[in-house]
Amino acid sequence: xxxxxxxxxxxxxxxxxxxxxLAEKVTARRTFIHEIARIGTRMFDxxxxxxxxxxxxxxEILNAxxxxxxxxxxxxxxxxxxxxxxxxxxxxEQEGYSTDGCSYHRTIIGAxxxxxxxxxxxxxxxxxxxxxxxxxxxxxxxIYNKDVFIINSPYRDTPDSIDYLVQQYESLIxxxxxxxxxxxxxxxxxxxxxxNNEGREYLIDAFELCKQVPSPANSDDWKNFVIYALLxxxxxxxxxARTYRDELQRRIxxxxxxxxxxxxxxxxxxxxxxxxxxxxxxxxxxxKTNIVIDELNYVYWDKLDEGxxxxxxxxxxxxxxxxxxxxxxxxxxxxMAREFKxxxxxxxxxxxxxxxxxxxxxxxxxxxxxxxxxxxxxxxxVDERNYARGQxxxxxxxxxxxxxx
Amino acid sequence: xxxTENDKIGWLxxxxxxxIITAAGFEPNRISGHNEPPRVADTYMSxxxxxxxxxxxxxxxxxxxxxxxxxxxxxxxxPMRRLHDVWxxxxxxxxxxxxxxPIHQSPADQAYFTQEIARLRDALExxxxxxxxxxxxxxxxxxxxxxxxIYYALLAARGNIPARLSTMELDAITERFFNSSIEExxxxxxxxxxxxxxxKKAQVVGHKPRILLAGSPVHDHGLVSMIQDSGMDVVxxxxxxxxxxxxxxxxxxxxxxxxxxxxxxxxxxxxxxxxLPDRANFIIEKAKEFSVDGIIHFALKFCDTYQxxxxxxxxxxxxxxxxxxxxxVDCLGSNVGQLKTRFESFKEMLENKEG
Numbered sequence: 001x002x003x004x005x006x007x008x009x010x011x012x013x014x015x016x017x018x019x020x021x022l023a024e025k026v027t028a029r030r031t032f033i034h035e036i037a038r039i040g041t042r043m044f045d046x047x048x049x050x051x052x053x054x055x056x057x058x059x060e061i062l063n064a065x066x067x068x069x070x071x072x073x074x075x076x077x078x079x080x081x082x083x084x085x086x087x088x089x090x091x092x093e094q095e096g097y098s099t100d101g102c103s104y105h106r107t108i109i110g111a112x113x114x115x116x117x118x119x120x121x122x123x124x125x126x127x128x129x130x131x132x133x134x135x136x137x138x139x140x141x142x143i144y145n146k147d148v149f150i151i152n153s154p155y156r157d158t159p160d161s162i163d164y165l166v167q168q169y170e171s172l173i174x175x176x177x178x179x180x181x182x183x184x185x186x187x188x189x190x191x192x193x194x195x196n197n198e199g200r201e202y203l204i205d206a207f208e209l210c211k212q213v214p215s216p217a218n219s220d221d222w223k224n225f226v227i228y229a230l231l232x233x234x235x236x237x238x239x240x241a242r243t244y245r246d247e248l249q250r251r252i253x254x255x256x257x258x259x260x261x262x263x264x265x266x267x268x269x270x271x272x273x274x275x276x277x278x279x280x281x282x283x284x285x286x287x288k289t290n291i292v293i294d295e296l297n298y299v300y301w302d303k304l305d306e307g308x309x310x311x312x313x314x315x316x317x318x319x320x321x322x323x324x325x326x327x328x329x330x331x332x333x334x335x336m337a338r339e340f341k342x343x344x345x346x347x348x349x350x351x352x353x354x355x356x357x358x359x360x361x362x363x364x365x366x367x368x369x370x371x372x373x374x375x376x377x378x379x380x381x382v383d384e385r386n387y388a389r390g391q392x393x394x395x396x397x398x399x400x401x402x403x404x405x
Numbered sequence: 406x407x408x409t410e411n412d413k414i415g416w417l418x419x420x421x422x423x424x425i426i427t428a429a430g431f432e433p434n435r436i437s438g439h440n441e442p443p444r445v446a447d448t449y450m451s452x453x454x455x456x457x458x459x460x461x462x463x464x465x466x467x468x469x470x471x472x473x474x475x476x477x478x479x480x481x482x483x484p485m486r487r488l489h490d491v492w493x494x495x496x497x498x499x500x501x502x503x504x505x506x507p508i509h510q511s512p513a514d515q516a517y518f519t520q521e522i523a524r525l526r527d528a529l530e531x532x533x534x535x536x537x538x539x540x541x542x543x544x545x546x547x548x549x550x551x552x553x554x555i556y557y558a559l560l561a562a563r564g565n566i567p568a569r570l571s572t573m574e575l576d577a578i579t580e581r582f583f584n585s586s587i588e589e590x591x592x593x594x595x596x597x598x599x600x601x602x603x604x605k606k607a608q609v610v611g612h613k614p615r616i617l618l619a620g621s622p623v624h625d626h627g628l629v630s631m632i633q634d635s636g637m638d639v640v641x642x643x644x645x646x647x648x649x650x651x652x653x654x655x656x657x658x659x660x661x662x663x664x665x666x667x668x669x670x671x672x673x674x675x676x677x678x679x680x681l682p683d684r685a686n687f688i689i690e691k692a693k694e695f696s697v698d699g700i701i702h703f704a705l706k707f708c709d710t711y712q713x714x715x716x717x718x719x720x721x722x723x724x725x726x727x728x729x730x731x732x733x734v735d736c737l738g739s740n741v742g743q744l745k746t747r748f749e750s751f752k753e754m755l756e757n758k759e760g
Contacts, residue, residue, distance in 0.1 A: 127507075325490055358450045361448050
């Protein structure tokens, strides 16, 4: 398949550019994005097998098998961030995909149809957080004539459900072996669990620092940190987490606030806007407002057990806040709002995201009960063709007036 | 077992093993929402959810399902999970139960689904305070088996050329199945099947293009009426509100929970089960069996489950030589003019092809 070199160039340039900057000065954000860029370049590296996945799959297993996992929403976000997604939307629409579907997924379908992406070795989808992701990977599987392994993520947190998920992880390992010839090295998996635990401790410390008022981090320091999942169980992941912890501690020691003169602290629900906007800049500079915690960055899982890695990973998946009834998610959201002392919540209510938009009224209700206002932006986080800046700023202004009153 | 108005348990998805509800002494009652633009649902969920889910929220909020003792959901799609959450928010006092439905890949998935049915039995036993015996489940299985056989006989009468039963008659019978006790329905349906008047209804009015309607559940019969009024004849409905619920054959092996698990899990799949080639093949097979001239694929607006299938499904069906019209509908009332035009054009195209 012809592969457009634009994507390869993008990741290669990003990796090289950040490499140079890191040589000048190490920052947590640079270290993080540099590692992510390195993962991006692996798509073009014949020494690595590549798996395209949905957002929450056990990357530790893949890493331990020498498979570089990339979740498609990440690629969709990256294309939007680079401002190049328009032709992919148009291609998907020409093929008959509805514009009401999630734009993270439509971008990647369009990009695959346009031959923009290197052929993956594997396709792995989990049935949570959404069905749309599974559907998108199925369609991509048809484009490349490849099977898609689906992880049925159980709805309930019970011992039986965890047993069932462990069974599926075992089948996943067989699937990866069958498709790539790579075996699972048990010792590598145990090491991945150790790295995960080590990184987790650093992250807990780092987020603990952000609970301070003012927060040492600014709104963009943790932007899209959900992508850290790709580094789960790796030495590089530990280094990234440690760098964040150290840098934030240093800022506190030096009396440096993430947003100087921080007046308002916000919780951001689910994903950020992926295309370039001045929304964050306006929040920070005009309103002295800081996004101090993103929902998806929260360390919700317990320490993993290297003695029983698969069960441990299955337990983590079954207990994810986005699995099961929304009560669990609301509980975590409220907990985050309290712990991080936020005085407002932004829910982008991403167009096309049924799993989240289907309970937006319940989000509002949950925060109302603890006296914290929430705004739904009603925006498409990826498809900037629908972005109405003026309208967005008017709504934001009204929300900020509410916070200031 | 005779049921009263207060013994109804609601259900929504064709993967709901209604035999368990019946065996528990309740009357399964299919929830179908309403056919108008949403009224209060947008207070709870975004407007980019399908009309079906939003209309059900309206009905819950307005107290129209207060008569139900409980509701059985299936983890079939994101909006269905959210419907469950919003329903619980509005009516925390009602018995609400979610059946988890895996996508079929291995025997472990079927075993898990079977376990889910056993769990449903336990939950209903706890809720009702009565044991649900294997004998009661077997009896329910047999009742539904008989009903499904009658449905197929009626469907065959519908599929005959010329038809011995009209589309709208069959739709009315199907709808009644979802909203009455199995005993009453079976009794009435038998009468219809045996009635000589059915034969008299045979119409030879010239050939109308024969249509297989596939896609999202059709809760508004106005859609079928509109297709009929456009001069076409819907002879098979491959939807969860049409034949799909009846395409279940329970092999009795002595373990009724296991038998129900196998039967429901292995029935011809809907779009949710992510087996597009199987779904396409089933449509192709039925199109041949029912001498179909064209396929109308209906996807509810905002229904990812069916929308994501449309481009590839259309391609497969067209490669198989079928004529395909794909439509997307939010609330039928707001689309009448445009749909009518599209149906008429499709009909003309089919007639031109027939020469």
